[in-house]
Amino acid sequence: MSTEIEKEETTKKWSTDRGYLYIREDYCKGCGYCIEFCPQEVLEESEEFNEKGYHPPKPKAIDKCVNCGFCGKICPDFAIWDEKEDSNE
């Protein structure tokens, strides 16, 4: 009983000053938490719908992202997170 699932390239990866920001649009349920609580106002709602009918976030000012990681902690749907360039994992 293998639980391996074929992985698709569904995640968008953006370069930031200190690393990367990832948005997995198909998981997003459009709650807006990442947009509202990002301390740097990096994000905005996109106009496009995802397959669930929600508007996922998109960066409006990716250069302002400081990789604080808060979006990845507050997102209830594992749909946005960051990675610092110097981190091991």
Added chain:
Amino acid sequence: MTTELKQKEEVKPELTTAEHPATKYLREERLPHIWCSGCGLGSAVTSLTNAYEKLEIPVDDIGVVSGIGCAGRAAGYFETDSYHTTHGRAIPFATGLKLSNPEMNVTVFSGDGDLFAIGGNHFIHAARRNVDMTVICVNNYNYGMTGGQFGPTTPRGATATTSPYGNYESPFNLPDLAASAGAIYVARWTTVHARRIQQAMEDALSKKGFSFVEILSPCPTGYGRKNDLGEGIDELKSYQNRCVIKHGSDPGEAEIVRDPEAEIVVGKFVDTDRPTYCDIADEYLKGEK
């Protein structure tokens, strides 16, 4: 002009198969989860995985136990040893798990209805015995999964499917209950306090004994809609305005009232130590007492 154009070109994303770091502890094939848009349960799960990761607890050393309800679904998403038990019985199950496998890091992740209505008796006795486990209660003030009935934490006056004229019962104040029953660690945060929750979970997981973390969570579908609280984001903004951090304060003064302007006390109420159930049992069974 040209620099503007250049900047626009630079922000093009790359497509990857990368996944949220929380998924290291989760069963990917069961995601996305079933919780509603804006539900705080997913944020609480992320905080727990972050805490496991920070403490470097291997997946194989963790047991996550849930009861029934929206929060009860959590156990099914964990790639650790995980048990989705019968209604209200997460704690007795977790107690058995701990006694048979004392090395296991046992976490109970469940909701207010499951842990404090049908499971209320188990909660107080596990706290009294100081069984070494971490209990995380995601409190959404109602039975969300079954359609929004009032439960043991619904504030007085709040509307629920079964309290159309306003709830006239008196709710439990969970930190006070946990402290009175003997928990050695008691904290309360809300899902807007993502960093604080993670810290509290790290503290609670590191303690030897019965630790308790209450997480106040938006439930836009059940409690929020019936009480005109708006979307999940409005509930989180209201937590930002209402919460006052009072570490070490008397949990007896931390009750939650319905008034949307009233203060909500959050923070760490109890952080102490006393011998655990297993420690004491060992002493007696070895004839040292």
